[in-house]
Amino acid sequence: MLEQELKNIWKSSSEIERIKFDLSRLMMDLNDKMKGLERAIRRRDRREIGAAVIGIPLFAYLAYELPFPIARLAALLNIGHFIYLIVKFRRMQKKKRPVDFAASFTEQLDHQKSGMQEQVRLLDSVLWWYVLPPYLLNIMLIAGIGDPATYDWAPLLKDSVPVMATEKITMIIGLGIFYALIVWMNKRAVKKTLKPTISEIDRVLLQLESKD
Amino acid sequence: MQQPKKPFEQVLEDNKEKIYRICRVYAVTPVEPQDLFQEVVYQAWKSFPAFKGESGEGTWLYKIALNVCMRAKLKLEKTDNKNVRLESIRFMPVKSAHDELQEERYQFLRECITRLNEGDQSLVILYLEELAYKEIALVTGLSENHVAVKMKRIRKMLFDCITPKLG
The missing domain is CATH 1.10.10.10 (Winged helix-like DNA-binding domain superfamily/Winged helix DNA-binding domain)
Structure with a gap:
């Protein structure tokens, strides 16, 4: 009796609003929404590799302009690292599987969880693949800048590069702070966003699997 | 024998109340049932080409509705996904019937x-x-x-x- 009453209450809950589809426009609307979302994804993908794309010509110019062999080598290696980042980001973008909303509830949650665990691994290791290599290369570049007079070097860049030891140390410390901030921000995203969400998913999965 | 696949619009029309009920129970301010409903329609439309009809359209739609609503609840979706409103879906309050x-x-x-x-x-x-x-x-x-x-x-x-x- 109560069972049927509850089902009736439940079924009548959709009577509060009448839903009407303008079928002639619906397909157009859905297509527009899909295109809008795809554009947003493309913009995000471009943003991810944007910094690396800007960095390549900058370091190419430095490699061309700087007469100091160690600094030049560091600039070239920096270009190599930017190429590595572009390839890595592109691979990551391709690897991302779209959410299968037609999968069962538990499958979808499992899939979401493994995607987020992958992101945690990536962000947690940002120090080793995103921060440390360019930081070491930049130290090498800065330390490799010698006395411009020795190389008879007088281009526009001369006043912008650190020549004195104090300038070099200041720049290395500044870069260190910048890179430390990147590591901190990524660790924070893992701690504040990803891990709590994984715990939430685990909680729901456990609720479903438990017979109590 | 398997029934021929109905057009998407028909599936939607036949199941709109089911979807709405699920969206209504999961919607918590600031997310409105209408937002969730639109998202379910959008995800169903995207999944429809892959739907072969083995499990029945009701089961298929329940999966999508529950997944969309649970993702919204766990805040797995970026908010900008919701900003695109489908103007072709209208919700009209019905006073007398309910x-x-x-x-x-x-x-x-x-x-x-x-x-x-x-x-x-x-x-x-x-x-x-x-x-x-x-x-x-x-x-x-x-x-x-x-x-x-x-x-x-x-x-x-x-x-x-x-x-x-x-x-």
Whole structure:
């Protein structure tokens, strides 16, 4: 009796609003929404590799302009690292599987969880693949800048590069702070966003699997 | 023999109330049931080409609706996904058909459903939709036996909660 009453209450809950589809426009609307979302994804993908794309010509110019062999080598290696980042980001973008909303509830949650665990691994290791290599290369570049007079070097860049030891140390410390901030921000995203969400998913999965 | 696949618009028209009921129970301010409904329609439209009809359109849509609503609840979606409104879907309030008493009873039921944990909520919603345990198992990915065991306990909790409220 109560069972049927509850089902009736439940079924009548959709009577509060009448839903009407303008079928002639619906397909157009859905297509527009899909295109809008795809554009947003493309913009995000471009943003991810944007910094690396800007960095390549900058370091190419430095490699061309700087007469100091160690600094030049560091600039070239920096270009190599930017190429590595572009390839890595592109691979990551391709690897991302779209959410299968037609999968069962538990499958979808499992899939979401493994995607987020992958992101945690990536962000947690940002120090080793995103921060440390360019930081070491930049130290090498800065330390490799010698006395411009020795190389008879007088281009526009001369006043912008650190020549004195104090300038070099200041720049290395500044870069260190910048890179430390990147590591901190990524660790924070893992701690504040990803891990709590994984715990939430685990909680729901456990609720479903438990017979109590 | 398998039925020929209906056009998407027809599937939507036939199942719109089911989708709306699920969206309504999961919608928590600032997310409106209409936002969730639109997202379900969009995800269903995207999945429709891959839908072969083996599991039945109802089961297929329940999966999508529950997944969309649960993702919204766990805040797995970026908010900008919701900003695109589908103007071709209109929601018109109906006063007479759904009176105040009925609404009050629904609110009691909703309160009791939301007291359950998220996993149990998904099962009880499918139970109220009058799905067989076999279908509930398909939608949730649990075994039929597991669903039966869980439902026994969930039904008791639901009844204990709602009986005093309905008087």
